[in-house]
Amino acid sequence: MAFGWVVFLLLVGGSEALESSQVFNVSQRCMNDTNTFLWEINQDKPKEYAVLMYDAFGKIGSNVEGGNINQPGLLQQCRSTIGPSFSGQYCQVFLKQGAVQYFIGICVPDSCQEQDVRTLVQYSSLQFHQMSLIPPLPPIFVNQSTQEMIMTHCLPDTIHPHASEVACLFVCCVMIAIPLAATLFTSIMRSEQSGAVSPTLEFSHLNSGPNIYGTLKTNGSFCSEKNSSTLEENNSTSPVQLCLSQSCVNGCLQAFSLQTTSQGIFSSSSSIPGGGYSSLNGIRVLSLLWIIRGHSAQFPVINNLDNYKIWKKTVESSPVYVLTISGPVFLAVDTFLLLGGLLSARSLLSSIDKAENKLSISLVANYLLKRIKRVQPLHLFIMCLTISLISLVQWGPYWFPFIDTMMDCKTYWWANVLLISNLLPVHEICIPWTWYLSLDFQCYTTTPLLIYFYRLNRSMFAVVAGGLLLMTTVASAVITALLQLPVFQPSTMTSENYVLYYYVKPYTRYGPFLIGILTGIYLTTKKNQLLQRKRHAAIGWFCCLSLMAVLVGLAYVLRETPAYPSLPHALYQGLHRPLWALAVSWIILACEEGYGGFIKKFLSLSFWVPLSNISFACYLVHPVFIILYNGLQETPIHYTDINFMYLFFGHLVLTVVMSYVLTVLVEKPYMLLKQSSI
Structure with missing residues (x-):
């Protein structure tokens, strides 16, 4: 990888070779920042940001014959570099060389878009006697020496969620919030009723049989006599109907509460519905x-x-x-x-x-x-x-x-x-x-x-x-x-x-x-x-x-x-x-x-x-x-x-x-x- 950059630099004569951004269809800012980096890395004592960016490039390692062909580089190191007018951006170049497909991580100025990166890599490969910005795998490992670029992909530094992803996150939060709220409600209700009445619902073991939920006991914990007399003033709905409605709501909340759902998880009895088949x-x-x-x-x-x-x-x-x-x-x-x-x-x-x-x-x-x-x-x-x-x-x-x-x-x-x-x-x-x-x-x-x-x-x-x-x-x-x-x-x-x-x-x-x-x-x-x-x-x-x-x-x-x-x-x-x-x-x-x-x-x-x-x-x-x-x-x-x-x-x-x-x-x-x- 170092050889590829040095050859590219020597061939193009430093920053002068990348002056015409319109010819190569690369944005002017990307061209200027790339020239700055290339010029800096060619100095006897380059600045630290240039050294870090260069060091973050993926390089061929050992055990290529065993399958170590990808060259990921250093993503976090690339992102941490700060140049005169740009920061490091980590991009991946996906290549095909003969029957071998692999990717190489490169560190470029964040002013460059994916198309800019693709153009720069292709230009260096086509213009200078096949000497690429990214050198191919040596012929000792791959018979084919010509690279074919499949795609480039730059990993974003910041998070930009799509509306659908935000909606999915909201759904997840709601599904978690309901049982947590039901747990709090059940705790408050049971605290108020402790010592006065027995629990409203009896839940059988979750896996003990088809009737997992249990039965509702009408012991007055949901509808007291005072509530009943108040409900009778409502001419449109009978007290029994509203009491049952209130009982259903409370029962559903208890079904979602952790006090109920956590029962039986660590039980040692059979989890097979209906028993048997242990x-x-x-x-x-x-x-x-x-x-x-x-x-x-x-x-x-x-x-x-x-x-x-x-x-x-x-x-x-x-x-x-x-x-x-x-x-x-x-x-x-x-x-x-x-x-x-x-x-x-x-x-x-x-x-x-x-x-x-x-x-x-x-x-x-x-x-x-x-x-x-x-x-x-x-x-x-x-x-x-x-x-x-x-x-x-x-x-x-x-x-x-x-x-x-x-x-x-x-x-x-x-x-x-x-x-x-x-x-x-x-x-x-x-x-x-x-x-x-x-x-x-x-x-x-x-x-x-x-x-x-x-x-x-x-x-x-x-x-x-x-x-x-x-x-x-x-x-x-x-x-x-x-x-x-x-x-x-x-x-x-x-x-x-x-x-x-x-x-x-x-x-x-x-x-x-x-x-x-x-x-x-x-x-x-x-x-x-x-x-x-x-x-x-x-x-x-x-x-x-x-x-x-x-x-x-x-x-x-x-x-x-x-x-x-x-x-x-x-x-x-x-x-x-x-x-x-x-x-x-x-x-x-x-x-x-x-x-x-x-x-x-x-x-x-x-x-x-x-x-x-x-x-x-x-x-x-x-x-x-x-x-x-x-x-x-x-x-x-x-x-x-x-x-x-x-x-x-x-x-x-x-x-x-x-x-x-x-x-x-x-x-x-x-x-x-x-x-x-x-």
Whole structure:
């Protein structure tokens, strides 16, 4: 980098070469300030600001062969420099040299706009025998010596929030302010009533069953006799109606208060609605940890590592790294889909029993509405929070991979509201990790139809379920073969088609959810145990664990992206997710029928319950912390196992703390309200 500046300076003869700003389409002020800097840096004893600006330029470092090709420079040092009539401005120049793409951070006067910077860099490259202001990577690393500029981007020094971002921040503040105000109101009300009357509302445990909210007691705490006599003077409304109205308001406020929402979070009793299935708590939390661990590794790998090639070689060499990001990573997502199908079938069958064994349209509508109320408040809060962070945080040089994705929220936010974001092209999804919520809800809407066929005719139900399973398996295999998709994670990170046509689509990911529905129907309606002898259980455990090992191992055998339609890749892609779901279903079944042994004890530990209670918030909020960490970095991250382990635990601790806060302030109040009897 130093060589590039010196050559440029010598060739142009100092400030004289940049006199004609009109010829080069550069603003006069930018030209003058650039000349001042170039002149100063050529002196025997340059001023400190010029030294700092020059020192802030990105320069080629070691381990280029291992992937250290980006040259970020020093953002804060650049911004801290103050020249005679300008300050330092940090800009990034994105370049392509052969098959290699990289960026270089440069420090220019703040009087220069992005177009000015682009013109100056292009001019120096075109006019002086290909000697660029930014020297290319040496030919020892890249065969192609000619650079191609992709774009320039200058990071702003000040924050200028857009109206939509301010609106999102306001929504977040309101959603937080309501429970805090309700907490204060409840404290005052209970303080005034202490010693005189019993609490107005009794709330059952949040996760103890469908009737989460509890019942309202008419013990006079809301409507006293004096109030009743006063209300009788109002001819338009009866005292009873106004008393009930006042009771509802007070009840809703108490539902939003921390005194209510904080109950049960740290309970050691099962968090599964309706009780039972205690092993699901452990399965859910372990799957969540797997996802967080994968994202903690995946996000830095996209652009932050200075030794990406070493990381890639390492994770491809051992199945141990399937716990981070290799092989069929994120099979935990299929585990979540399985659990979603199981609990959705159980919930609907329970509602049908309470409705005198009738599956009506109103029951289905209420069933879907409850799901929307369960998911959307926290989902929309995280969406608004992430949108507002775009303008409120001064990002570093490694923020750019996420800019376009986050900015898409201003255009495609409606897809998140309608829970259809996964049907959009992947580069248009607002808050990309929320694709799962859309997929889950779309699968959720199929549960009533399958339950209807199950109750109507078992043979027809078997045909429909079998047909759906066959269709999703064939769709996955055909798409993989036609598009020559990979099945191994480090390759999929460079395969846009993998996500665009396969990873987020309901027609390729429905299999595990369907198996979950079948498992839920069986566990809810069974009259006798499937497993009768320990011998049968032992065979089942052997097959289950062997199948899981084979699914992981085969991914390493097929880790190379096929150059032509590959039958092994297609079969693996079509079958490995349903087979994984079957293996997890066996674990649940064996644990429920008393053949789980130490695995049942481990998965049913009370330790998992509090984490299971906040798991939904954990899933939504953990990418925010990972993006914040990566986006604020000014230097690349160096991959080692110990570094990535500390990153994971750091993200995990912050995620758990914030998830508890969001659960009691945003998620749980609406869970209470939706099932109130008021």
